[in-house]
Amino acid sequence: MRGNREAILTEVDNAIRLFGAQGVKPTLRTLFYYLVSKNIIPNTRSAYKRLSRILVKARKEGRYAWDFLEDKTRVVLGYRSDHRFSDDVLEDFEERLKYKLESIDISEILSELFDWMMPTIDVEMWAEQPIIPEIWIEKEALSSTIYNWTRDLKVRIRVNRGYSSWTFIYNNVEDLKTTLLRHDKVVILYLGDLDPSGVDIQRFLEEALEYFGLDREKVELRRVAVTPEQVEEFDLPPRPEDAETLAKLQRDTRSKSYTYDYIVELDSLVAYVPEEFRNIVRSAIYDCWDKDIYNKLKDRAKELSNKAFKLLVDYKEKAREKILNMLREE
């Protein structure tokens, strides 16, 4: 394993370009799984450690910026308050007052009085939709990628980090119950590794949803990735390749109900076919979306908006007359 440092760094360069293009700052973990899924390094603790050290060194040598990795585990708490008034407050304030005085105007005044009252008549993407999709993802490492891919589609993404905690599931279920008050059904789009654990996590989630008394007719768990069909279609490299780790996989306690003799990381899809993967996720969301409902609501909103605007103009005119009368009586 001692010689492939350059191969690793070259592949890290690729990864940085890829994630950078998606507006994602990778974590060490993200890069690690990227390299694992490309079979550059093995999925071991020591390989992880080695990558960490290689990247520290590379940064000391100036190859990468110090903040090119995201560290999500360490936090800064508290707020340092050291603000003080500006020495020019009075001058600035008077400047603004002067401007206000000069630009004073009856229409302006009316606008300031009334315009803010105009109701926001808008329709959000999932309003009145019978089916609400959510993304549940196994790996934190890919969550920001998925978020950037889907943020315009306004769906919840719940990051489970392996087997979820009962606390987290409970909170999510409570949220789902609220959602079901306004919608008929929730479809959970699940993203996870194709490995014994990744498949078993799904079973675990199903059982937990059941336990918390969700109507299973109304909450569907749908595996979106990784599927054996995707491995086939995109020719994703299955791991492991050597017999030793393969044997280890078969000894995996969870592999009894696991029918494949290979595993594929979710990260493989990102590493090999990012565009296709993005489309898979987005169309899974769009499949739940009824465009007709949205368009009808949108039309109605436009109509109401127009009427509201007419009312506003109307009342501003009345207000103008009232103000003028008041001034005359003074």
Place this chain on the structure above:
DNA sequence: TGGTTATGTCAACCGGATAT
């Protein structure tokens, strides 16, 4: 042989699943 470099191991924080 001594000094440098690479790699391995364990620790810490936390909550969980599963096998023995």
Place this chain on the structure above:
DNA sequence: ATATCCGGTTGACATAACCA
């Protein structure tokens, strides 16, 4: 009950591999 695995990251220390 205990051990080992998952998820994320890095520091401290021990051991191995290398070169002059």
